[in-house]
Amino acid sequence: xxxxxxxxxxxxxxxxxxxxxxxxxxxxxxxxxxxxxxxxxxxxxxxxxxxxxxxxxxxxxxxxxxxxxxxxxxxxxxxxxxxxxxxxxxxxxxxxxxxxxxxxxxxxxxxxxxxxxxxxxxxxxxxxxxxxxxxxxxxxxxxxxxxxxxxxxxxxxxxxxxxxxxxxxxxxxxxxxxxxxxxxxxxxxxxxxxxxxxxxxxxxxxxxxxxxxxxxxxxxxxxxxxxxxxxxxxxxxxxxxxxxxxxxxxxxxxxxxxxxxxxxxxxxxxxxxxxxxxxxxxxxxxxxxxxxxxxxxxxxxxxxxxxxxxxxxxxxxxxxxxxxxxxxxxxxxxxxxxxxxxxxxxxxxxxxxxxxxxxxxxxxxxxxxxxxxxxxxxxxxxxxxxxxxxxxxxxxxxxxxxxxxxxxxxxxxxxxxxxxxxxx
Numbered sequence: 001x002x003x004x005x006x007x008x009x010x011x012x013x014x015x016x017x018x019x020x021x022x023x024x025x026x027x028x029x030x031x032x033x034x035x036x037x038x039x040x041x042x043x044x045x046x047x048x049x050x051x052x053x054x055x056x057x058x059x060x061x062x063x064x065x066x067x068x069x070x071x072x073x074x075x076x077x078x079x080x081x082x083x084x085x086x087x088x089x090x091x092x093x094x095x096x097x098x099x100x101x102x103x104x105x106x107x108x109x110x111x112x113x114x115x116x117x118x119x120x121x122x123x124x125x126x127x128x129x130x131x132x133x134x135x136x137x138x139x140x141x142x143x144x145x146x147x148x149x150x151x152x153x154x155x156x157x158x159x160x161x162x163x164x165x166x167x168x169x170x171x172x173x174x175x176x177x178x179x180x181x182x183x184x185x186x187x188x189x190x191x192x193x194x195x196x197x198x199x200x201x202x203x204x205x206x207x208x209x210x211x212x213x214x215x216x217x218x219x220x221x222x223x224x225x226x227x228x229x230x231x232x233x234x235x236x237x238x239x240x241x242x243x244x245x246x247x248x249x250x251x252x253x254x255x256x257x258x259x260x261x262x263x264x265x266x267x268x269x270x271x272x273x274x275x276x277x278x279x280x281x282x283x284x285x286x287x288x289x290x291x292x293x294x295x296x297x298x299x300x301x302x303x304x305x306x307x308x309x310x311x312x313x314x315x316x317x318x319x320x321x322x323x324x325x326x327x328x329x330x331x332x333x334x335x336x337x338x339x340x341x342x343x344x345x346x347x348x349x350x351x352x353x354x355x356x357x358x359x360x361x362x363x364x365x366x367x368x369x370x371x372x373x374x375x376x377x378x379x380x381x382x383x384x385x386x387x388x389x390x391x392x393x394x395x396x397x398x399x400x401x402x403x404x405x406x407x408x409x410x411x412x413x414x415x416x417x418x419x420x421x422x423x424x
Contacts, residue, residue: 035395037348039388040212041285043277053273061266062240065273072279073223077201080225081232083239084272085265088187088209088222092120092157094265095205095224097238098231099181101126101154107183108148109157110140111355111368112375117157117185118356118366128366129153130357135374136313137161138326142170148369155181158203163215163323164314165194168202183207184225190216191286191321200225210275215289215323215389216282218275221267238262288389289322295393296325296385299400307407325385326352327403332380334410339383341406347399350384 053065066084073082085091101107103125109117111130118128131144138161145156156175158166166184175182186192186200187209193199200206205228210221226235236246242262248255267275297311304311310328314320329335339349355375357368385399 034346035348035386035391035399036388037350037384037386038213039390040217041281041389042274043281045280046274046277049273049277050270053269059269061268061272063269063272065269065276066266068276069223069272069279072276073225077198077225080201080206080227081235083224083226083235083265084267084275085222085224085239086267086271087211087220088185088207089116089120090263090265091207091209091222091224092116092183092185093123093263094235094238095183095207096120096124096126097261097263098205098226098235099155099183104152105154106150106152107155107157108145108153109356110159110375111357111372112138112161112353112378113159113185113356114187114353115356115359115361117159118361121157122365126154127152128356130355130362130366130368130372132370132372132374133161133378137164137166137315138312138374138378139164139166140171141374142167142174144370145171145174149178149180153178153180155183157183157185159185159187160189160192160199161324162312162326163189163192163321164312165189165192165199165318165320167315168194168197168199172202181205186225187211187222188214188323189321190214191282192323193319195317196319201227204228204231210278215285215321216275216278218267218271218278221271221275224265234260239265285389286321289387290320291322292387292389292391292396293320293322293325295396296387296400299396300327300403303404307404309403309407322387325387327383327385328378328381329383329407329410330381334407335381335383337410338403338406341409342399342402345402347402348386351379352382352384353379355379 069084070082101124105126106129107121107126108129108131110133112133121128129148131148132141133139134141140158158171160166172182182203184200184203184206186206189199190208200208206225208223210216210218212219226232237244237260240246241264242258242260243256244259245256308330312326329338342349356362357372
């Protein structure tokens with residue numbers, strides 16, 4: 001893909017036994033060729049875009065680069081009104097503010113997710129209610145939600161794990177029937193769809209992450225997607241620190257006022273300038289990651305059952321974005337042995353969440369409903385393999401061969417503890 005290469009700023013490649021100089025920096029090689037867990041991709045045009053913003057001195061949020069990002073997001077999700085934020089965490093907090101969650105109100109969510117989901121509810125005095133996930137996708141199980149509902153339930157928050165869609169028809173039907181709001185945490189799902197419709201655009205509200213670890217990243221960033229017209233005006237006020245500043249700017253009013261609660265959710269124009277250029281290469285990045293995801297699936301398929309490895313399922317109506325390739329290998333001891341085996345051979349892997357219901361804060365701030373064994377088993381046995389837009393088929397062949405070798409030796413190798421990586 002020669003055209004794509006010219007558009008990307010790629011990290012240095014490592015080779016055994018020598019040093020490589022890139023951009024006036026010298027990188028020393030490790031004894032083994034290293035396969036990093038993640039290498040970020042930055043659009044080449046982002047450098048000039050940042051220089052332009054800096055030269056103009058227009059650094060504060062809400063300017064031309066923010067408007068350009070909003071236009072690009074509306075092009076992907078025509079029925080939404082987007083608001084750039086400094087993170088997906090901010091977007092979730094803004095969503096809970098918009099829904100006017102009050103002390104004692106409950107929001108049902110999967111236990112298999114990041115703490116930002118629960119924190120957004122807690123900050124308004126609400127109660128996160130944890131339910132289990134489906135074993136195939138590790139997404140919230142719609143069948144588990146009814147038993148978690150009470151007269152205090154106000155919303156359901158679903159999370160599209162690994163960029164694979166939740167069962168959005170079932171979730172939307174359930175929320176409509178019960179009069180509940182539906183929030184989509186699409187932090188990992190930019191570019192993914194359900195029945196051809198982009199994720200983030202199915203619920204009342206959606207939230208994207210553009211964190212540096214995501215497919216499309218700008219260091220730190222996110223977006224709230226407002227899919228209900230009746231929430232747009234208030235979203236503008238919350239986004240602008242509780243003022244009617246946007247209405248003032250549009251209509252030439254002599255002043256603006258503080259009219260509601262709000263906060264400073266806007267990212268700077270420097271962040272927006274990077275993100276605008278990242279959006280322009282988003283489809284190419286997604287295509288590369290999906291191709292790499294399929295390569296892993298093809299390489300592992302013949303041996304997965306015999307090695308007691310489970311990959312994530314992708315439902316027929318879902319088109320994912322190749323964000324995560326995860327395998328479950330059994331219990332914690334076996335997982336830790338395998339990860340140590342891979343690390344000793346230069347291959348970086350990660351675990352993922354500790355289920356929220358099993359976290360120290362859950363006893364003080366939330367409640368769990370029903371059995372949560374799928375979440376617990378994922379917390380003990382899941383490994384994320386290296387995946388980014390730079391990984392090569394040769395690297396993937398090495399990862400899979402080493403993984404299978406490690407699995408064969410896992411029952412006899414000495415145990416070495418691996419610390420969980422709770423990054424979003």
